[in-house]
Amino acid sequence: MQKASEGSGERQRVLTGIGEAWRLASQSVDRLDARLLVEYVADCTHADLIAHPERALSAVQFDRLVALVRRRAAGEPLAYLLGSAEFYGRRFLVSPAVLIPRPDTERLVDLAIERMEFLPRPRIVDLGTGSGVVAVTLKCLCPKALITAVELSLSALEVARLNAGRHAAAVRFLAGDWYSPLAVECFDLIVANPPYVAEGDPHLLQDGLPFEPQTALTDAVAGGDGLACIRVIVGGAARHLYRDGWLLVEHGYNQAAAVRKLLHQEGFAEVASWHDLSGIERVSGGRWR
Known part of the structure; x- marks a missing residue:
């Protein structure tokens, strides 16, 4: 995942839609993990991701996603990246x-x-x-x-x-x-x-x-x-x-x-x-x- 592009002699931030971010993240980690990380960073649901893939991530959100994808690709458990995990139908905080x-x-x-x-x-x-x-x-x-x-x-x-x-x-x-x-x-x-x-x-x-x-x-x-x-x-x-x-x-x-x-x-x-x-x-x- 690239973080930015060069343009006119200065760094220009390229706003990436959540759908495109999902695609890019899926090149580095499992597709489901990528989806959950995008939803976590963008604070959106799976339905949002499907219905509004053009919704843009902010620069801060995109950088955060890049960092999380790298950590997941290195083997860090998804639950620690998301800060929670499901157990018996309930979501619990984990660290x-x-x-x-x-x-x-x-x-x-x-x-x-x-x-x-x-x-x-x-x-x-x-x-x-x-x-x-x-x-x-x-x-x-x-x-x-x-x-x-x-x-x-x-x-x-x-x-x-x-x-x-x-x-x-x-x-x-x-x-x-x-x-x-x-x-x-x-x-x-x-x-x-x-x-x-x-x-x-x-x-x-x-x-x-x-x-x-x-x-x-x-x-x-x-x-x-x-x-x-x-x-x-x-x-x-x-x-x-x-x-x-x-x-x-x-x-x-x-x-x-x-x-x-x-x-x-x-x-x-x-x-x-x-x-x-x-x-x-x-x-x-x-x-x-």
């Missing part, structure tokens, strides 16, 4: 301080709702809430629930609070590491999507993951198997669950058997794993007895 929500995590929400929807006022805690998408979505879907969200990163916690405000979700946020800020509190449900990628996993170099916070992707044990955080969560759950309360944990594509083993060792009943949208065992959990 490089938090992981980008994945559709597979919606399975964690579905399973949580199945277990809590018939309780009059369930108490739920979301450990390692990140951007807050799970906690906020649960509050939106189960308004009577008392939701607590725990997060170690203060930067991530700020994003989560903004998302709660954006969706008018009354969620209590606590700063700390897993169970540490909860004292002796107990809950009907514990949900968690912790870091579970093993150090050195080649997936960490793909699909924009180098741009995402590595501490939210990998466990803290050098050379570990990706289960360090899950061991802490499963091992501490009994002290924070009411009888018949549930623990649900999202994990890696090849970790279901190991997580079920941990749950059995800690004395959980009804231990099971559930598949994500791709047919992979993505969430495991059990009932405390």
